Amino acid sequence: MNNQSTGLLTKDGVAIPLTGVEVSGDITGRATKIKVSQHFRNTEPRPLETIYKFPLPEGSSVCGFRAATNGKVIKGEIEEREKAFEIYDKALSKGDGGYLLDEERPNIFTLSLGNLNPGAEATIELDYVAVLDSNGSEVRFFLPTTISPRYLPPDTADINGIPAGELVNPPIALNVNYGLKISLNIHGRDNIQMLESPSHSISTAFGDKSIKVELTSEKAVMDRDFILNIKHKNDFETKGYYYRTGKECYIQVDFSPVAPNQSNPDNLSGQEIIFALDCSGSMGGSSIDEAKRALSILLKALEPGTFFNIYKFGSTFSSMFDSSLVYDSKHLETALKFLSGTNADLGGTEVLAPLQAIQRKITSERITSVILLTDGEVGNEEQILDLVRGSNNNMRLFTVGIGNGPNEYFIKQLARISGGAFELISPNERIEPKVLKLFKKVYPNSIVKGIQIDWGGEVIPTIIPPSAYCGETISLFAKTDDDREVLGKIVVSGMVSGLGREWTIIPTEVEGDNIPIPVLWARGKIQEYEEGATVYIGSLQYHRKDKMIAQAVIVLSKKYGIISRSTSFIAVEKRDETEKTTGESVLRKVPVMLTDGWGDLKSKSSNNGVPSLNLVSQSADLGAPSFMRYKTSLPGSKFRSAIPRNSYHGNTIPAPEKTDNILLRILSLQQADGGFRMDEDFAKVLNKPLTDLQKIAKNIQVKGKVDKFILLSTVLVIKYLEHEFKDDKDSWETVVKKSIKWLESTVANSKPTVGGLKLLDWADRFFEGENSYR
Amino acid sequence: MESKQYNIEELSELTGFTRRTIRYYIQEGLIGPPAGRGRGGFYNDSHLDKLIYIKSLQERGLNLAAINELLNTGKTNSVEYFRNVWIRYEIVPGLEISVSRDLEEKESKRIFEIIKVARALLKEKITNE
Numbered sequence: 080m081n082n083q084s085t086g087l088l089t090k091d092g093v094a095i096p097l098t099g100v101e102v103s104g105d106i107t108g109r110a111t112k113i114k115v116s117q118h119f120r121n122t123e124p125r126p127l128e129t130i131y132k133f134p135l136p137e138g139s140s141v142c143g144f145r146a147a148t149n150g151k152v153i154k155g156e157i158e159e160r161e162k163a164f165e166i167y168d169k170a171l172s173k174g175d176g177g178y179l180l181d182e183e184r185p186n187i188f189t190l191s192l193g194n195l196n197p198g199a200e201a202t203i204e205l206d207y208v209a210v211l212d213s214n215g216s217e218v219r220f221f222l223p224t225t226i227s228p229r230y231l232p233p234d235t236a237d238i239n240g241i242p243a244g245e246l247v248n249p250p251i252a253l254n255v256n257y258g259l260k261i262s263l264n265i266h267g268r269d270n271i272q273m274l275e276s277p278s279h280s281i282s283t284a285f286g287d288k289s290i291k292v293e294l295t296s297e298k299a300v301m302d303r304d305f306i307l308n309i310k311h312k313n314d315f316e317t318k319g320y321y322y323r324t325g326k327e328c329y330i331q332v333d334f335s336p337v338a339p340n341q342s343n344p345d346n347l348s349g350q351e352i353i354f355a356l357d358c359s360g361s362m363g364g365s366s367i368d369e370a371k372r373a374l375s376i377l378l379k380a381l382e383p384g385t386f387f388n389i390y391k392f393g394s395t396f397s398s399m400f401d402s403s404l405v406y407d408s409k410h411l412e413t414a415l416k417f418l419s420g421t422n423a424d425l426g427g428t429e430v431l432a433p434l435q436a437i438q439r440k441i442t443s444e445r446i447t448s449v450i451l452l453t454d455g456e457v458g459n460e461e462q463i464l465d466l467v468r469g470s471n472n473n474m475r476l477f478t479v480g481i482g483n484g485p486n487e488y489f490i491k492q493l494a495r496i497s498g499g500a501f502e503l504i505s506p507n508e509r510i511e512p513k514v515l516k517l518f519k520k521v522y523p524n525s526i527v528k529g530i531q532i533d534w535g536g537e538v539i540p541t542i543i544p545p546s547a548y549c550g551e552t553i554s555l556f557a558k559t560d561d562d563r564e565v566l567g568k569i570v571v572s573g574m575v576s577g578l579g580r581e582w583t584i585i586p587t588e589v590e591g592d593n594i595p596i597p598v599l600w601a602r603g604k605i606q607e608y609e610e611g612a613t614v615y616i617g618s619l620q621y622h623r624k625d626k627m628i629a630q631a632v633i634v635l636s637k638k639y640g641i642i643s644r645s646t647s648f649i650a651v652e653k654r655d656e657t658e659k660t661t662g663e664s665v666l667r668k669v670p671v672m673l674t675d676g677w678g679d680l681k682s683k684s685s686n687n688g689v690p691s692l693n694l695v696s697q698s699a700d701l702g703a704p705s706f707m708r709y710k711t712s713l714p715g716s717k718f719r720s721a722i723p724r725n726s727y728h729g730n731t732i733p734a735p736e737k738t739d740n741i742l743l744r745i746l747s748l749q750q751a752d753g754g755f756r757m758d759e760d761f762a763k764v765l766n767k768p769l770t771d772l773q774k775i776a777k778n779i780q781v782k783g784k785v786d787k788f789i790l791l792s793t794v795l796v797i798k799y800l801e802h803e804f805k806d807d808k809d810s811w812e813t814v815v816k817k818s819i820k821w822l823e824s825t826v827a828n829s830k831p832t833v834g835g836l837k838l839l840d841w842a843d844r845f846f847e848g849e850n851s852y853r
Numbered sequence: 854m855e856s857k858q859y860n861i862e863e864l865s866e867l868t869g870f871t872r873r874t875i876r877y878y879i880q881e882g883l884i885g886p887p888a889g890r891g892r893g894g895f896y897n898d899s900h901l902d903k904l905i906y907i908k909s910l911q912e913r914g915l916n917l918a919a920i921n922e923l924l925n926t927g928k929t930n931s932v933e934y935f936r937n938v939w940i941r942y943e944i945v946p947g948l949e950i951s952v953s954r955d956l957e958e959k960e961s962k963r964i965f966e967i968i969k970v971a972r973a974l975l976k977e978k979i980t981n982e
Binding site: 161164165168171172173233234235236237239240241242245435438439469470661662663664666 | 876891916
């Protein structure tokens with residue numbers, strides 16, 4: 080569609096009214112309160128109407144909106160969406176200033192500033208609160224800065240007569256003159272073990288109780304998500320809080336289940352695992368290569384008896400087998416061949432069709448887990464989500480969002496509504512370890528099913544998801560209609576591997592002015608209405624929200640002052656006659672930057688495969704145009720070693736060269752029937768010539784017929800992992816399960832010895848003794 | 854006869870378009886700007902007629918991209934929007950099951966089952982005869 084302003088805004092240097100974005104706020108544990116300030120200035124000789132589409136984290140509750148201009152601060156009010164536009168439109172017609180914030184998607188917002196006079200400035204401030212994702216002791220703060228182009232199939236229906244793409248896709252530029260400044264206070268300093276940003280260069284300053292984290296650049300390029308990983312000293316624990324307003328009481332439960340120590344037999348035999356790999360152009364570059372490597376390790380980790388298949392998709396899709404086949408060494412070989420012939424050459428991101436195809440072939444006889452690797456740049460999220468919602472079957476989706484700007488909402492929501500799990504991976508983080516970690520959740524022992532809560536009284540809870548994963552924390556909210564003095568205990572119950580478990584929580588009272596629990600409760604409730612109450616039940620009877628539900632959302636949204644898809648923030652700046660805008664404002668749409676690495680248009684050379692742990696900050700020069708960035712600061716290839724580091728503990732941590740690469744290489748040595756076959760590379764890791772190890776294998780005494788070389792390889796690999804990758808057990812434990820079982824039964828049957836020693840004892844000496852491999 | 858004048862509220866009421874959508878159509882040049890002073894100006898029957906025409910095309914299933922194409926060139930490739938779309942499954946040569954697109958999308962799994970069963974049944978019969 081023609082757009083009069085696009086040509087002016089991008090290339091020819093016409094001033095963009097947006098001059099900068101500042102983000103500041105506080106992070107306490109998993110709770111965040113963030114203020115986003117957007118500065119605008121009209122340098123043109125005519126009045127402007129400016130439209131800026133920008134992203135926010137999908138879980139954020141926007142609970143404050145202010146416009147500061149002409150020495151005034153106007154506080155925004157919540158109004159029903161079209162009513163808010165009417166107020167805005169009327170204000171503009173009168174020559175007053177109008178400031179409107181609409182929610183298009185849970186992670187895409189539209190700001191409209193009407194009647195910005197020549198020379199005038201305005202600052203828009205919005206506040207949001209959110210609960211961050213956590214895994215074990217690590218919390219991830221995520222802030223998107225740009226909107227990656229969303230793919231919409233050509234027949235996508237309009238929304239109220241306006242094309243859907245118009246609502247979610249802003250104009251894109253390769254360069255803009257505004258940038259980002261971030262300053263965050265991380266509270267609870269003594270509990271924090273490590274901070275690192277895999278996306279940006281950061282600086283840290285220590286206060287008594289908090290740590291201030293800032294971007295080293297005052298004007299960072301807004302072409303990638305900002306990610307801050309905060310590792311705490313201890314894992315998060317199940318806890319409860321309540322907050323009394325005088326009339327009502329709001330309760331928050333943070334549920335952090337831990338995997339049981341005594342594992343029941345835990346395997347995937349009889350289950351179906353489907354790998355779905357995004358091969359659209361936007362996956363080009365290193366994304367597709369790493370995704371393929373991760374998949375090949377998972378393929379080798381599957382257990383005999385599992386049904387499996389691979390789908391690759393873009394504008395079209397294809398599958399390896401017509402329908403899933405039983406895993407064995409022959410089919411593994413086919414799969415590895417299929418994978419190696421896969422490239423990011425399939426066009427746009429069409430997720431719907433392959434998911435429909437997968438769904439059609441699902442049988443009720445077994446549980447199906449789909450491991451979906453994608454950058455998720457789709458604009459028809461709801462259509463795809465509806466497909467999953469409407470399918471009352473056993474399909475769980477484990478989603479992996481890849482790149483500098485994956486569609487966070489889509490990736491997470493797909494996992495949530497199907498009872499699966501997700502991972503988001505920025506380009507400076509390796510894909511493989513995260514995928515391996517995610518794969519662990521496919522196993523029955525890591526999931527708590529059938530969650531129920533006894534709140535200890537009459538409450539209005541937000542929806543309780545039916546399952547949770549060990550290691551993760553989920554937050555649940557409830558509200559009472561009276562302000563009870565003392566809240567009793569809360570009991571969460573669920574099943575892990577068929578065994579009932581209970582968690583008892585005594586909630587503690589929190590006090591203060593800015594407690595976000597009521598807002599978070601309301602947001603949960605609104606989400607529940609917006610997505611339809613049947614979301615988690617997975618009923619076939621999924622209904623679109625009707626008018627009554629829309630009304631309930633508006634009531635909640637107004638009462639708690641938070642935005643929703645049915646309500647908007649509106650602020651009107653009443654002006655004196657002399658200040659009023661005369662004549663028609665010219666429309667300016669603020670372009671956003673193309674996501675770095677988008678379809679490999681720009682260099683992705685930063686991705687040189689170094690683990691992101693152990694680092695407090697990294698500094699890429701974000702002031703330089705992004706296509707120059709890594710090349711100029713990184714002659715050669717060793718990304719991390721070329722970067723100045725400031726270590727949190729003051730001591731430099733050894734070069735991270737070994738870890739992930741070696742681990743991944745080892746894991747790829749696994750055989751279809753279990754067991755490993757070591758190669759020259761692994762022998763090098765052990766500091767022995769491969770021929771020596773072959774000799775040792777020959778000298779093993781066994782009962783019966785056993786491939787001694789495989790036996791020795793497997794013993795050495797497993798012992799090596801236990802010795803050298805103790806801390807990464809999370810990523811490899813599940814992957815080698817099959818081989819551990821194989822080893823146990825082989826050792827029990829063949830009683831292997833070397834030089835009179837039991838093989839396992841010999842191996843322990845090999846790794847612990849003076850004369851060992853080191 | 855002199856054309857009647859409408860303000861944006863009246864235009865919205867008469868056409869069923871929201872104020873936002875009307876503003877968007879002006880911005881995109883689908884309808885002309887109002888007569889008179891800026892945003893608060895008035896609209897006439899030509900605005901109204903055009904909006905009603907757009908609405909009628911939308912009710913026939915055209916999205917705005919297709920409408921624009923139609924308005925600019927007098928043609929549209931998306932003829933499928935003019936009729937209800939049916940998807941045909943051949944069961945055996947000479948026999949088809951037709952499913953409306955809406956139903957196909959909603960009940961894809963069940964329909965697939967029906968087709969599978971129908972195919973299996975009929976193939977058996979025809980080969981036995």
